[in-house]
Structure formats: structure tokens, C-alpha cells
Amino acid sequence: MSALYIDISWSFLYDNVSLLMLLVVITVSSCVHFYSVYYMESDSNIIKFFSYLSLFTFFMCLLVLSSNFIVLFLGWEGVGLCSFLLISFWNTRVQANKSALKAMLINRVGDFFLLVAIVLMIINFKSVDYMTVFSLAHIYSLKILFIFYETAVSVVDVVSIFILLGAVTKSAQLGFHGWLPDAMEGPTPVSALIHAATMVTAGVFLIVRTSFLFEFSIISLTILIYLGSLTAVLFGIVGFFQYDIKKIIAFSTCSQLGYMILACGLSGYNFAFFHLFTHAGFKALLFLSAGTFIHMMGNEQDIRKMGGAFNVSYLNCVCFIIGSITLFGFPFLSGYFSKEPIIQLAFLYKENPIVFLFIELSTALTILYSFKIFYYLFFKKNFNNRKFSQNTDFNFFNFGPLLVLSVVSIFSGYLFKDMFIGLGNNFFFGSIFSMSSDVLEVEFIFFFLKIIPVFLIVIVGYLFYEFYVVQFKVNKHLYFYNYSCFLFFNRVMFIDSFINYLFGFIFNSTAYTIFFIFDKGFLEVFGPLGLKVNLVKLNNFLDTLFINSFSKMIIVTLYILAFTIVSAFIIIMV
Secondary structure (H helix, E strand, O other), X not given: OEEOXXXXXXXXXXXXXXXXXXXXXXXXXXXXXXXXXXXXXXXXXXXXXXXXHHHHHHHHHHHHHEOEHHHHHHHHHHHHHHHHHHHOOOOOOHHHHHHHHHHHHHHHHHHHHHHHHHHHHHHHOOOOEHHHHHHOHHHHOOOEEEEEOOEEEEHHHHHHHHHHHHHHHXXXXXXXXXXXXXXXXXOHHHHHHHXXXXXXXXXXXXXXXXXXXXXXXXXXXXXXXXXHHHHHHHHHHHHHOOOEHHHHHHHHHHHHHXXXXXXXXXXXXXXXXXXXXXXXXXXXXXXXXXXXXXXXXXXXXXXXXOOOHHHOOHHHHHHHXXXXXXXXOOOOOHHHHHHHHHHHHHHXXXXXXXXXXXXXXXXXXXXXXXXXXXXXXXXXXXHHHHHOOOOOOOOHHHHHHHHHHHHHHHHHHHHHHHHHHOOOOOOOOOOOOOOOOHHHHHHHOOHHHHOHHHHHHHHHHHXXXXXXXXXXXXXXXXXXXXXXXXXXXXXXXXXXXHHHHHHHHHHXXXXXXXXXXXXXXXXXXXXXHHHHHHHHHHHHHHHHOOOOHXXXXXXXXXXXXXXXXXXXXXXXXX
């Protein structure tokens, strides 16, 4: 498509970032398609379900392989559409429809910001092609648009901030997170594919892809640092206070995405991409394993009613444990190799040490809610065991994808570590751009910091057992677990309620008032309806004067002309 100086081509970019992201999408998508044969076998609309899954995979591939921002935007919108269709797949449930609408509306906010960024690129860079825009980034970082509180804001700053807003909405960061936990209303394979491994990582992928812009925007990098660290720690706390197993894993996804956003803010784009790569495997494994438990336990999702999981399926328990210990960074599994370098990178950020403390606290919270799931799922006896299905026969479509993802969770970190973050490695040369020297210093950080996760696992495990398992049975009103504290974090710090009040009540009532005054009042008088009513009255009045048709036509024409001029003037003034 060509228009004036803009030439937009339907083309694709096959560099190392695209191919590795494509490997994630295709691998997880294949496992989810196989798993869905087992999970959705009794559903009457299984053909429609697989159509939506395949359509999502197509749009995700389009997003990943695009060579310009227009093709990327088509894929970006496509995955949002498929998200809506898949969340509301069981559309006889009111909550599923509400959740799908919520996901669509919140993602539209991010899509609008990304669209504004693309328009700004067209105006300033005269192109939407990656290579052209990235090559001009340094020049336009010197073009100051305005001064804001003694800070010079350039063209690249504004474009990067709008890209950032679009990315953090898709990746469900703090303030834009409301759609992700509610999206658990869809079938579990949907949660695994879209809301754990691929769609939510599209925002991180976009930031990694546009690293050439972000490196010349200190403002955007600072926002990424604080937003990522706050998201990681706050959603770790919120996840601990949930009891729905899918929502715990969903808030864990928000927290882990916070790690990736923080790494991007610290200019460690390859660190963020490495964690994205490994996280997709073990988080998909967690969701699919949890889905098997839910399927076998009579569609029960409350972990307080899911005790005795070893009686259901030993193999599924092993897969779930592998996913969980990989998530909280057990040494020598993939989560350890990808998450710990981000923590070490945060330690090297000297401007504000609280970022490192936040990310370490988030690690401890990850261990805490993982142990909480272990306790309720495996060790706590429950009266509801009698309704659990005892169908533990080996099913290839169920356990095949779980075994593949288990192998990926165990070995992907060790096998790909040197390729992603190895010292002196130029694997991403030309695909990712970073000017930070801290990325090189991570390899030489002192040994004690690297073994902190081992101490955290032991310490947090002991504290969980002592204060949650032992004392919780004696005193249910512990200070850190009393009703008000529980309610505050269980309701996600009432952020959704605040947003609902702000946009749903104030803006909606104001918009209705404007609509009632302007549309129902103003336009009915000075718009087409008013013209029609007044013409009828004028015609009736002229009929009473017994004038000829030619004179009547002249009078009516002059009236329409005068009415149009006056209405246009009033509308412009308003």
C-alpha cells in the first residue's frame, strides 16, 4: 500500500528474535492443541473451539514475523479478537461473557495507544518499517518537542511511551491487569495458550523488538523499571491471598511478566526474552496440569476443596510439581537460569536499591504461594474426595503434552542460557540493541548473591510451615492473615473497584448527561429532525396563504439554506 511518502509492504522479518518467539508460539500451541483433544472431548462445539485456537495461532505468527508496525498491528488486533472469542466460548455463562467484554475493552485502551504511536511514526519518521524507524531513532532522540518539569521530551520519548502503554496493557501490568484474572473463565487450554504463554508475552516481545527506540528514551526505561518491580511484588502478594487455583497461576503470570518488564527497563532485553522463553514452557505446564486436576475433580477450582491429589493421578502430580518448582527458581531448572540473572541485574541498579528489595520479595512470595498450592492440593485431607474421578488411565492426548512441557521446563534454561545471555555472545546482534554495561557485569557478580534463592526456599518453606500450617490450625486470626488484610489483597487491592467507579460511574454518567443534552436536545432542534419538523410547519403555514408552488419552493429553499448556516455556526461554536 502506497500513499504519498508512505510505502507499506506485506513483508516478514526472519531474524533471531522472530524465530525464537515463533518457536515458543508453535511449541506451546501444538501442546495445547493436543491437550484440547482430551480436555474438550465431551464439548458439543469442539470444532468451533479448534477453529478459534488455530486462528489465534495464525494471528500470533503474523504478529511475531511482521517487518513493519502495520502488519504487527493486524496481528495485535487479531489475537485480541481471538481472546474475546475464546474467553466467551462457553457463552451460556454470564460471567464468561462479562470477562470477555472486560478483556476486549481493556485491551482496546492499549491498542489505541499503540495506534497513536504508529501515527506518530508516520508523521515524524515518514515510515513504519522497522529498519527505517530504528535507524532514525538516534536522530529524533535529539529533536525536543517540549520541556516537562525541567525534563526535555523528544519525539522518541513520546513514541516510546505510547508503545510502552500498549505493551503493558497487553502484558497485564499494574493498573491494566484487570482482564487477565477474569480471563480464567475460558476453558483451561485457552488459559494455557493465550493467558500464560503467548498473548500476554506479546507486550514484552514488542518492547524487545523496539529496543532501538527505548534505549534512547530514559523516561520510558525509568517507567518500565518501577512499573515492573511494583507489579512483581504486589501481584505476588495478591496471588498468595487467592484460593482459585487458576487465578493463583494467573496472578503469578502477572508477577513474572513484571520481571520481564523490569529487565527491559534495565536494558537487559535479552534477559527479559530469555525469561519469556522459559516461562512459556513451565507456565503452560502449570495451567495444563491444573486443568487435568480440575477435569478429574468434577470441575472444582477451589484449592480448599481439592485435597488428596495423589489419589487422582501420580503422573499429573509430578508434572505439576515440576512446573511449580521451576516457577519459584529451584536451582538448575529453567526458571533458575532465567530469573536469577534478572535479580542480579536489579542488584546492579544503583540509583534506587529498593528495586532489588522488591524483586527479592517477589521471589519469596513466589515460593510462598507455590507452597500454599502444594499444601492444599497434596497434603490437606478433604471431605470432597469422594466426588473425584478415579479415571487415572494413561491418555496420550492428556499426558503427552505434559511430558513434552516437563522436559522443556527442566532443560530449556540450561541448554539456551549461553545463547541468550552468555558473555561475549552476539546471537542477537542487529535484533536487540542495548547500551547498558550492567548486562556484561552480571556474569562477574559475587557468588553469595547467586545462591540467595537456595536460602530463600529453605527459609520461606520453614516460615510457611511454622506460621501457616502449624499456627493457622490453632489461631485463624493471625496478624498477617486477618479478615481485613485478606479482603484487601483477595480483592486485588480494590484497584478494579476504583477503575470501575472512575470510568464506569463518573465518566458514564457524565457521558450520558452530555448525550441527553446534546443529542436528545440540541441535535433534535438544530439537526435533521429539527429541520424536518420545521419544514412541515412551514409548509402548512404557506398552504394557508394560498401562494403558488414556485414562490413556496423559493421560500423553502431559502429557509433550508439559512437553517443549515445557522446550525453549522452553532455546532462549530459549541
